[in-house]
Amino acid sequence: MTNIPVLDDLGDVRGRRVLVRTDFNVPMNDGEISDDFRIRAALPTINWLTERGATVVCASHLGRPKGRPEPKYSMAPVRERLAVLAPGVELMENLRFHPGEEGNDSAFVANLIDGIDLYVNDAFGAAHRAHASIVGPPKTLPSAMGLLLQKEVGVLLGLRNQPKRPFVAVLGGSKISDKLGVVEALLNTVDALVIGGAMCFTFFLAQGKTVGLSLSEPDQIETCKRLLASGKTIHLPEDIVGLNAEGVFSTYGTRLPEGAKGFDIGPGSAAAFSDIIMDARTVFWNGPMGMFEDDRFAAGTRTVAQAMADTKAFTVVGGGDSAAALAQFGLDDEVDHVSTGGGASLELLELGDLPGLAALRGAPRVG
Ligand code: ADP
Ligand code: MG
Secondary structure (H helix, E strand, O other): OOOOOEHHHHOOOOOOEEEEEOOOOOOEEOOEEOOOHHHHHOHHHHHHHHHOOOEEEEEOOOOOOOOOOOHHHOOHHHHHHHHHHOOOOEEOOOHHHOHHHHOOOHHHHHHHOOOOOEEEEOOHHHOOOOOHHHHOHHHOOOEEEOHHHHHHHHHHHHHHHOOOOOEEEEEOOOOOOOOHHHHHHHHHHOOEEEEOOOHHHHHHHHOOOOEOOOOOOHHHHHHHHHHHOOOOOEEOOOOEEEEOOOOOEEEEOOOEOOOOEEEEEOHHHHHHHHHHHHHOOEEEEEOOOOOOOOHHHOHHHHHHHHHHHHOOOEEEEEOHHHHHHHHHOOOHHHOOEEOOOHHHHHHHHHHOOOHHHHHHHOOOOOO
C-alpha cells in the first residue's frame, strides 16, 4: 500500500528490540483509565511482534504536559493495564514530558532509539504530527507501520481514492476553522456534504440569515460564501433547537431571533440528514450535530448515529467526540470503521498523506 513498509518487511524479528510508537492517549478520570480502547487497539501489533520472538518497547504521549514531567500525566496507570493485556511489554514514560518530543529534537530521538533495532509506528492518532517519536526513528532504523495504522490508512485512503457513490460526508462539531481544509478537499470528492453542529451557523451567516448568540465564526463567512457558490451540493439544517433569550428550550427555523442560542439540529433536519445517509453508499461522519453531552441537545446526533448504524452504506466515523457519541448511544459496533484518530483522519482525507507515513516510506529497508 502506497510504498509504506509493513511488519512483514521487517524480516526476522527474533531477538530484536522493537520500539513501537503506540497511541495510548487514553481518557483518564481521577487517575483511572476510563476506556482502554486505545490500548486494546495496539494488541494485534504487539502480539504479532512478541509471538515472533521480539522484545517490544512501547512509547506514547498522554494528555498535554508542557514538555516537563507532570504526575497527573504519568504513564503508570497505562503501564499497569498493559502488564495485564500484554505481559512482558515495556512502556516508556510519557513522551511529552520532554520538550524534545514536540520539538522533534535529534538528541531526544537518539535517546529514544538507544539500544533499539527496529521501529514500528502504530499510532494513527499522532501520525499527522512531525514529532520526534513519529518522524525521528525511521531516519535511521528499519521501520514499518503496525497493523492498526495499516488498517486506518487503508480505510481512509480507500474513501479518498475510490469511494462507492453516492459518497456523502456529514460534518459537525464546534469549530469550522479547524475543519475548513477538509471541507474544501471533501467538496472535490464527495457527492454531497451535510453540515450540522455549530458549523452550520457560519454558513447561515454567509446566506444572510441570523443566528442569535449561537457559536459562529464571522471571520470564516467569506470562505463559506465561496463554498456555497462552488456549485457542489451542501445540505444545511432546516430547523434548529436551542435556548431562547430567557434560557427556555425552543425550536426555530433557520433565522434565529436575537438572544437565541442554537445547540442542535431540529427534528426536520435530523430526518432529512438520516434519509441522505440511508441513500448513500459511502458515508464519512466527523463532528456531532449538536451539544450531545447535554441530553436536551443529543437528539440530532442520536438520529444521525442511528442512520449510520442502519444504512447499507460503508460507514466511517472519525473524531474523538463523534466516536464518544456513538459509544454513548451503544452504536460503535454498528458502523464499519471508527477511526482512532480525529485530526489524523481529517488530514489524511484532505492531503492523502501524513508526516508519519512519509517518514516510514523513507526508512532504510532490511537486508
Ligand atoms: P470531533 O471530536 O468528533 O472531531 P469536534 O471536536 O469538532 O468533534 O466537536 C465536538 C464538540 O462540538 C462537542 O463537544 C459538541 O458539544 C460541540 N457542538 C456541536 N454542536 C454545537 C453547537 N450547536 N453549539 C455548541 N457546541 C456544539
Ligand atoms: Mg473533538
